[in-house]
Amino acid sequence: MRPDMVLSRTPRGAEILLNRGTEISTNQRRALLVVDGKTTVANLEKNVFWVTDLISALEELYAMGLIHDGASTINVEAGMDGGAGRQLKVQLAAIARELLGSNAERIIKKMDEAEGTPDALEQVLLGCKKLIKLTINEELADTFLQRGRKVIGK
Amino acid sequence: MDFNVTTLLNVAAILIMFYCLYLVLSLKSRIPGGMVGKQWNFLTLLVVLFTIGYLTTPFSGQLPDEILRLVVSSIFVFGAVYVAVTVRLIFNVIRELTE
Numbered sequence: 001m002r003p004d005m006v007l008s009r010t011p012r013g014a015e016i017l018l019n020r021g022t023e024i025s026t027n028q029r030r031a032l033l034v035v036d037g038k039t040t041v042a043n044l045e046k047n048v049f050w051v052t053d054l055i056s057a058l059e060e061l062y063a064m065g066l067i068h069d070g071a072s073t074i075n076v077e078a079g080m081d082g083g084a085g086r087q088l089k090v091q092l093a094a095i096a097r098e099l100l101g102s103n104a105e106r107i108i109k110k111m112d113e114a115e116g117t118p119d120a121l122e123q124v125l126l127g128c129k130k131l132i133k134l135t136i137n138e139e140l141a142d143t144f145l146q147r148g149r150k151v152i153g154k
Numbered sequence: 155m156d157f158n159v160t161t162l163l164n165v166a167a168i169l170i171m172f173y174c175l176y177l178v179l180s181l182k183s184r185i186p187g188g189m190v191g192k193q194w195n196f197l198t199l200l201v202v203l204f205t206i207g208y209l210t211t212p213f214s215g216q217l218p219d220e221i222l223r224l225v226v227s228s229i230f231v232f233g234a235v236y237v238a239v240t241v242r243l244i245f246n247v248i249r250e251l252t253e
Contacts, residue, residue, distance in 0.1 A: 103186055130250055135188045 001059055003042035004102040005069045007035045013066030024066070031057035035067050040102045085116015091151045092121070096128075099144055103136045107144075118152045125149065164211045171205045189250065193243045200236045204229075 009017065009032065016023055017032055024032065030051045034044055041058065048054055061067045092111050096104035107128045114124040125148040133141035178198045185191040207229055214222055 130253075133188055134190045134247060134250060135185045136191070137187045138189055141188075 001041055001055055001062070003040065003045070004097075005041045006037065006039065006102060006105045007041065007044075007058065007062075007067045007069050008037035009035055010066055010068050013061065016066060024061070024064070027052050028057050028061055032061055032066060035061075085121070088116060088118070088121060088152055089114075092125070092148055095144065095147050095151065099140050099147075100132070100136055107132065118154060121152050122149065122154050125152070161212070164208075167211070168205075168208045171201070171208045174201050175205050189246055190243065193239060196239060197236070197243075200232060200239070203232060204236075207232075 013032055013035075017029070031048075031054055034048050034051065034054075035058070039047075041055070044058075045054055051057055058067065089111050093104070093108045096107045096111070100107060110128055110131070111121070111124055114120050125145055128148075129141045129145040132144055178194070178201050182194060182198060185194050207225070210225075214225070217225070
C-alpha cells in the first residue's frame with residue numbers, strides 16, 4: 001500500500017460500519033473508521049496509534065472491497081465497462097498520481113466525473129491544468145496538460 | 155459612551171480578525187502550492203500580524219502618542235500591502251480562468 005494513497009470507504013464499507021456488522025474484527029472496524037477520503041496512508045500511519053498494525057488492517061479491508069482509492073475505482077470501472085474512455089481516464093489518473101502524488105485526488109475526481117470522449121476529456125484537462133496551476137504547482141500544470149493531450153491523441 | 159463604542163468596535167474587530175485567521179488557516183491545507191498557494195502563505199502571515207496587532211488595541215491608551223502614531227501608521231501600511239496582494243491575486247486568478 002503506497003504511503004501517498006488516499007483511501008475512501010466503498011458503499012459496502014460504509015454500510016458495514018453503519019450496521020455494526022460482524023464481518024470484520026474490532027481492529028478492522030477501527031481502521032475503517034479512520035478512513036476519511038482525505039488523509040493519506042502515510043498520515044494515517046503517523047497519527048492513528050489506536051489501531052494495531054494499521055497497514056495490515058487497511059490491506060485486509062482493501063482486499064475485502066470495503067475501502068478503495070481514487071485510481072483503483074477508475075481501474076475497476078474500466079475493467080467492468082471496457083470502454084475506451086475509461087481506459088483513457090485510467091492513464092490520465094496514472095499521470096496525475098505520478099506528477100502530483102497525494103494532491104492528485106481532486107484532479108482524478110474531476111476526470112472521473114467527465115464523459116469519456118476525447119473532446120470532453122480535453123476540456124477537463126484544460127480545467128485541471130488551471131486548477132493545478134492555481135492551487136498545486138505552477139510548473140507541473142503544463143507538463144500535465146501536454147502528457148494528458150498525448151494520451152487522448154490531441 | 156465613547157469608551158463603550160470604542161471597546162465595542164475593538165472587540166468586533168478582534169472577533170472578525172480571529173474569523174479571518176480561522177479561514178486562512180483552514181484553507182491553507184487545501185492550497186498546497188501553485189499561484190494561489192504562494193500568495194496564501196504571505197496573506198496568512200499578514201493575518202497573523204493583524205491579529206496580534208488588533209489584540210493589543212485595548213492597551214493602546216497606555217502607549218505614548220509617538221509610539222501610538224507609529225503603530226497606526228504600520229497598520230495602515232500593512233493594510234495597504236494586504237489589499238494590494240489580494241487584488242493582485244484576484245486579478246491573476248481571473249486572468250488564468252479566462253485565458
